[in-house]
Amino acid sequence: MNINLRELAARGAPIELRGSLVMEDPVTGRNDIRMAGPIEANLTARSDSGTAIVTGTLTAELELVCSKCLRKVTEKAEFSVTEMFTMQRGIAERDEDIHHVPDEVVDLTPYLREAFVVQLPMAAVCGDACKGLCPVCGKDRNAETCDCVQERIDPRLAGLKDFFS
Structure with a gap:
């Protein structure tokens, strides 16, 4: 997804940008999140005093693994994005x-990928x-439910556990 800064400034009106982002798997190095589909971008680009402002939303289906119970969950993630050039x-x-x-034509893909990845949940x-x-x-x-007994012992006092036995 590209944008021409000079054409945007000369046009004087916002440009709508919609489409799927073509990129390698943006979620690398994480076993708990997998992409279930492409990232859909719904963006608006406008020019303001020599600066191109791109705003909108990034939407994608994610397959997540719950960090507490390890169940797989499919979730639709929608993140807002604002980038300026x-x-x-x-x-x-x-x-x-x-x-x-440095160039008047900007490939938005790496900037949008970064904006998407930094908004993913940590756990x-x-x-x-x-x-x-x-x-x-x-x-x-x-x-x-289970009948397991869970004693919570402060590790600093664990040595005193058998003192009165």
């Missing part, structure tokens, strides 16, 4: 949020009420 070095030096680009959870796995027997507490 300029060919003028002075503007980019004053504002670190504006990307300086996916299937729901707020997820009880997780039993640390003793490993049963899924959401599906069944």
Whole structure:
């Protein structure tokens, strides 16, 4: 997905950009998140005082593994994105949020990929009420209960556990 900065500035009106982002798997190095489809972009680009401002949403189907119970969950993720570009070095030096680009045609894909990846959850959870796995027997507490006894002993006092025996 490309945008021509000079044409955008000369046009004087916003441009709608829609489509699927063609990229390698954006979620590399993570076993708990997998892409279930392409990333759909719904963007608007406008020009303002020598700066191109691209705003909109990125939407994708994700297959997540719950970090508490290890169930697979399919979720539709929608993230907002705002990226700014300029060919003028002075503007980019004053504002670190504006990307300086040397060419008038900008490939938005790497910027959108980064904006998508940084908004992914650190640890996916299937729901707020997820009880997780039993640390003793490993049963899924959401599906069944177990009779395991879980003593919580402060590790600093663990040496005193057998003192009165």
